[in-house]
Amino acid sequence: MLEVLAKLHLLTGAREPFEKATNLLRCFSAELARNFFPLATLLNNFETLVNARQVIIVGNRSDAEVIDLINVLRDFSLPAKVVNVLEDTENLPFDHPAKGKTQSDGKPTAYLCTGPTCSLPANNVAAFAALLKETTAHGAA
Numbered sequence: 001m002l003e004v005l006a007k008l009h010l011l012t013g014a015r016e017p018f019e020k021a022t023n024l025l026r027c028f029s030a031e032l033a034r035n036f037f038p039l040a041t042l043l044n045n046f047e048t049l050v051n052a053r054q055v056i057i058v059g060n061r062s063d064a065e066v067i068d069l070i071n072v073l074r075d076f077s078l079p080a081k082v083v084n085v086l087e088d089t090e091n092l093p094f095d096h097p098a099k100g101k102t103q104s105d106g107k108p109t110a111y112l113c114t115g116p117t118c119s120l121p122a123n124n125v126a127a128f129a130a131l132l133k134e135t136t137a138h139g140a141a
Contacts, residue, residue, distance in 0.1 A: 006049035013096035048080045056098040059108025
């Protein structure tokens, strides 16, 4: 449930899922000291909530260039990633990292964001792969 709420918050920018997720964490946090192993998934999902790598792709999901950008992700390990493909970023809340992001040179464009900070745009497969390689510890799988 925590991961679902975390991803819902990250995808939409809505505050309510974030608040529900933090309430869930409060409910189980005391249990961590006594019963660590069954709550390992909770800890992994906490990482998604607070430190997810958001892949923002501005473009039409059915566009071949967008699909190519998505396929690049298969070669990289990003365990706490959230992929968000958007045609328009103007209707997002003001504090969403994708707010105001646009296509570069009229082509589908990818941004890699952690928290409110995003990378420079990458609008082709080679540039996006280079960005992922640069920002991941392991590079290509």
